[in-house]
Amino acid sequence: MISFNPISIFMDSRRVTRGTPEMLAARQQERLNELVKFARANSRLYAEKYRGLPENITDVRLLPPVTKVELMEHFDDVITDPSVRKADVMKYISDLSNIGKSFMGKYMVWTTSGTTGTPGIFLEDKNWDAVITAVNVLRMGGEWYTGKVIRGMMKAGGNSASVFAGNGHFLGVTMLERQRSSNHSRGKRIRLVPVTLPIAEIVKQLNEFQPAMFAGYSSALGLLAQEQLEGRLNIHPSIVISSAEPLSDENRALIQQAFGVPPRNNYGCSEGGVMGYECNHSRMHINADWIIFEPVDANHDPVPVGQLSDRTLITNLANRVMPIIRYELGDRVTLLPEKCDCGITLPLIKVEGRTDEILRFKSPSGGLIPVLPLALWSVVKETPGVLRFQAIQTSPDELKIRLEAKHAEDNGSVWKRVYVNARDYLTQQGLDNVSILRAEEPPMRDPKSGKFRNVWAEKSAPRD
Numbered sequence: 064m065i066s067f068n069p070i071s072i073f074m075d076s077r078r079v080t081r082g083t084p085e086m087l088a089a090r091q092q093e094r095l096n097e098l099v100k101f102a103r104a105n106s107r108l109y110a111e112k113y114r115g116l117p118e119n120i121t122d123v124r125l126l127p128p129v130t131k132v133e134l135m136e137h138f139d140d141v142i143t144d145p146s147v148r149k150a151d152v153m154k155y156i157s158d159l160s161n162i163g164k165s166f167m168g169k170y171m172v173w174t175t176s177g178t179t180g181t182p183g184i185f186l187e188d189k190n191w192d193a194v195i196t197a198v199n200v201l202r203m204g205g206e207w208y209t210g211k212v213i214r215g216m217m218k219a220g221g222n223s224a225s226v227f228a229g230n231g232h233f234l235g236v237t238m239l240e241r242q243r244s245s246n247h248s249r250g251k252r253i254r255l256v257p258v259t260l261p262i263a264e265i266v267k268q269l270n271e272f273q274p275a276m277f278a279g280y281s282s283a284l285g286l287l288a289q290e291q292l293e294g295r296l297n298i299h300p301s302i303v304i305s306s307a308e309p310l311s312d313e314n315r316a317l318i319q320q321a322f323g324v325p326p327r328n329n330y331g332c333s334e335g336g337v338m339g340y341e342c343n344h345s346r347m348h349i350n351a352d353w354i355i356f357e358p359v360d361a362n363h364d365p366v367p368v369g370q371l372s373d374r375t376l377i378t379n380l381a382n383r384v385m386p387i388i389r390y391e392l393g394d395r396v397t398l399l400p401e402k403c404d405c406g407i408t409l410p411l412i413k414v415e416g417r418t419d420e421i422l423r424f425k426s427p428s429g430g431l432i433p434v435l436p437l438a439l440w441s442v443v444k445e446t447p448g449v450l451r452f453q454a455i456q457t458s459p460d461e462l463k464i465r466l467e468a469k470h471a472e473d474n475g476s477v478w479k480r481v482y483v484n485a486r487d488y489l490t491q492q493g494l495d496n497v498s499i500l501r502a503e504e505p506p507m508r509d510p511k512s513g514k515f516r517n518v519w520a521e522k523s524a525p526r527d
């Protein structure tokens with residue numbers, strides 16, 4: 064039996080971090096076999112899918128993949144706790160004051176849109192929580208919080224600020240709220256700065272709060288690094304953490320130049336939690352002892368090491384309440400063959416950038432105002448009744464929205480709400496001159512890449 068005791072997880076993770084490939088493979092096989100047995104016994108969906116397969120499964124490739132659509136459509140048959148009902152989870156997430164609070168007193172809930180545009184809801188149990196906590200403290204903590212960083216944080220008062228979307232049960236804000244509520248006195252030093260605020264307001268709040276630890280979406284950090292270089296932002300964090308979007312080389316250099324520290328980067332998603340983290344050599348290692356990571360092509364066939372995949376299958380070896388086994392993620396990754404000079408033996412990967420980009424609209428006074436894709440995304444996505452959408456900048460002062468409502472008959476009323484929310488948001492950014500149009504066509508995948516993008520600018524729109 065796998066022990067989910069925090070101390071044994073911690074000790075074992077420490078051995079595996081710099082262990083042999085055989086140690087890693089043994090963990091994966093044992094944990095997979097136990098997970099599959101549990102899923103077969105407790106989840107109707109997996110019992111049905113795995114009917115006729117051998118009793119012991121130590122090779123993940125013997126199992127059929129699952130998609131988000133499948134898990135969402137059969138939610139109550141996936142969940143292994145019979146007292147959990149999708150209807151109750153939906154009710155719980157519709158109340159934003161529940162962010163960071165546990166569902167039924169024992170599960171964390173995360174929502175996501177991801178690269179397919181289908182909304183997803185994921186439950187995390189205490190096993191997974193214990194694993195994430197131990198692995199993060201040991202691996203990210205061990206690499207990132209050096210003596211110099213800790214001394215700097217103490218000197219700077221220890222405040223921590225995160226620039227995330229706060230208007231939904233997203234991974235970043237949920238983890239932050241939980242941290243804040245777990246310790247009242249420490250909680251006052253942890254602040255969420257909503258990414259949906261105008262940049263000038265974000266800058267003002269950060270200047271007042273003076274965070275020693277500063278985290279956010281990569282695109283937001285890149286923009287704030289520019290604010291710092293131009294003198295409007297004036298903060299001196301000891302550590303800067305980028306998450307939720309891949310960190311481009313441009314943003315990495317900009318952040319280092321602006322704040323004088325190398326950005327720290329992790330890689331996660333609602334389905335797999337924090338799956339990877341960058342070491343002191345700025346290379347991404349994956350927590351392969353708890354997540355089986357398979358780069359695959361469009362037919363789910365394996366892509367060789369060193370080659371860019373079309374998508375990725377992940378298996379979460381810790382979570383039992385909602386088994387995630389060979390689950391399809393849209394992420395394009397390359398598993399790297401080489402060993403890292405840092406001494407950590409966990410596999411290295413390179414993650415391709417998400418395709419959303421910063422929009423730049425012309426303001427009434429003629430200047431360009433940046434709009435962060437994840438901020439606009441969260442505003443539209445959290446509008447009640449929205450199933451899927453795409454926001455496309457078509458000219459310097461025009462935004463077109465493709466919309467699909469959860470129920471087709473509500474299309475008109477959902478559009479009205481989306482329009483009002485997007486209008487308010489743009490006005491708040493100083494962009495009341497931008498027109499918002501509803502596209503005639505529904506949301507669709509990019510015909511060339513096959514990917515579903517949420518927010519982008521057409522070629523004719525202004526760029527940097």
Ligand SMILES: [Zn+2]
Pocket residue numbers: 342343344346348403404405406407
């Ligand atoms: Zn390394």
